[in-house]
Amino acid sequence: MSTARPATPPPQAGARADVRRRPAREEVRRAVLDAAAQVFARQGIDGASLDDVAAAAGFTKGAVYSNFGSKEGLVAALVEDRTSAYLDLGLEAVDQADATLVERARLLGDRLTAASEEQRDWHLLFTELWQRAVRTASSDGAFVERRRELRAAVSSAIEAHARETGAALPLAADDLATLLMALANGLAIERLVAPGEVPDDLMGRVLALVVGGGGSGPDHH
Incomplete structure (x- = not known):
């Protein structure tokens, strides 16, 4: 948006200047x-x-x-922005003082599914960034680094909430973090291809089953 405007004489004393914020x-x-x-x-x-x-x-x-x-600088900033947003969303979803670990997992899945619908453009971009990282075998790019940081943060959050609820994790926290990220990304891609074939609550139900060790009820852990 150009900010250039035709030259105008200075305003008279006491007159209101037309200043654009x-x-x-x-x-x-x-x-x-x-x-x-x-x-x-x-x-x-x-x-x-x-x-x-x-x-x-x-x-x-x-x-x-x-x-x-630069363009690469913009891409790096975009990756960091979206990664931080998803992490904040996840931490907010599981920050439920009176909820069991299984209930938090279900809520987290539901929130991430809703976010994937709101950020469809990001998931299209995510697949391209993933392809670039794989094709170049890059291990130090912004995309790969942010993924590492996200996985570590998710793992730490899982451990903290397991301690808080007294729940025994069915897998190591690092493995659960990897599973969560893979599930979120995979289901988001499936929803892009066949949006009517992936139930809105599928991710929440699967996460509840995983952390609950196979139990079907929301309070099983």
């Missing part, structure tokens, strides 16, 4: 990140230009460069 830096970053998620998902990271992202966000390409430095 400049968006705060965080507002610009948020708008660019949201636009990037949509544009990259629909056009591909390599197929989309920063001009495309800037236009979708309503700013100039200079605003993108000044906030993220």
